[in-house]
Amino acid sequence: EVQLLESGGGLVQPGASLRLSCAVSGFTFSSNGMNWVRQAPGKGLEWVSFIGGGGIVTYYADSVKGRFTIARDNSKNTLYLQMNSLRVEDTAVYYCAKFLVAGGSPFDYWGQGALVTVSS
Amino acid sequence: ELVMTQSPATLSVSPGERATLSCRASHSVSSNLAWYQQRPGQAPRLLIYGASTRAAGIPARFSGTGSGTDFTLTISSLQSEDFAVYYCQQYDSWPPLTFGGGTKVEIK
Numbered sequence: 001e002v003q004l005l006e007s008g009g010g011l012v013q014p015g016a017s018l019r020l021s022c023a024v025s026g027f028t029f030s031s032n033g034m035n036w037v038r039q040a041p042g043k044g045l046e047w048v049s050f051i052g053g054g055g056i057v058t059y060y061a062d063s064v065k066g067r068f069t070i071a072r073d074n075s076k077n078t079l080y081l082q083m084n085s086l087r088v089e090d091t092a093v094y095y096c097a098k099f100l101v102a103g104g105s106p107f108d109y110w111g112q113g114a115l116v117t118v119s120s
Numbered sequence: 121e122l123v124m125t126q127s128p129a130t131l132s133v134s135p136g137e138r139a140t141l142s143c144r145a146s147h148s149v150s151s152n153l154a155w156y157q158q159r160p161g162q163a164p165r166l167l168i169y170g171a172s173t174r175a176a177g178i179p180a181r182f183s184g185t186g187s188g189t190d191f192t193l194t195i196s197s198l199q200s201e202d203f204a205v206y207y208c209q210q211y212d213s214w215p216p217l218t219f220g221g222g223t224k225v226e227i228k
Contacts, residue, residue, distance in 0.1 A: 035217075044207065044219055044220070044221050044222045045156075045158075045164065045207055045209075045219040045222075046219070047215075047216055047217040047218065047219070050215065050217075059214075059215040059216075060215070061215070061216050062216070095163055095164075100166070100169060104152070104211040104212070104214045104217065105169075105211055106154035106166055106169040106175075106209065106211060107154075107156075107164070107166060107209075108166050108175065110163035110164055110165075111163065112163055113163055
């Protein structure tokens with residue numbers, strides 16, 4: 001059974017940093033591109049970042065480029081999102097999500113989400 | 121950036137009735153279009169990909185049509201568990217991957 005479990009969310013002040021983790025099981029992690037998708041309270045879905053299976057290829061939404069860093073540890077089956085210089089508008093539930101197939105693709109499995117609140 | 125527009129924003133339907141949701145892309149996405157269902161407090165769930173292929177375990181009452189810029193998700197006979205928010209997503213031209221703003225299907 002495929003499982004994705006996020007952790008690391010919390011309440012931080014503007015300008016602070018936070019690191020999210022996503023522990024996965026039930027599939028060959030190193031063979032799959034992974035993503036972070038976020039959802040602000042009461043709003044729609046926004047793709048945040050992608051990382052290829054080997055950890056070399058990464059992409060970011062313009063809204064987080066230069067502030068967030070996606071990474072993975074294939075030996076630990078874990079995906080990360082390092083979030084620096086957090087802003088109030090980064091407040092959201094952050095989901096890790098797996099691509100159905102390699103490359104740009106739909107997301108076939110999602111974690112339960114981690115709430116990040118940025119507020120003074 | 122490819123912009124996805126969903127309509128209507130809210131759809132009021134009685135149980136057992138048919139629901140038709142629309143999604144339009146600002147440029148052609150071929151058939152690289154997915155639909156998701158999100159119930160309150162839950163993560164999104166993949167329903168349809170490739171514009172018309174049901175994901176594993178998705179009931180046959182969900183169907184998707186379209187290609188290019190115009191797409192439709194149809195729920196043939198609404199069940200109580202189908203009242204939720206539905207999102208379309210393009211994966212043809214990325215980054216970024218983009219979602220529509222969502223359609224809320226509510227009980228009439």
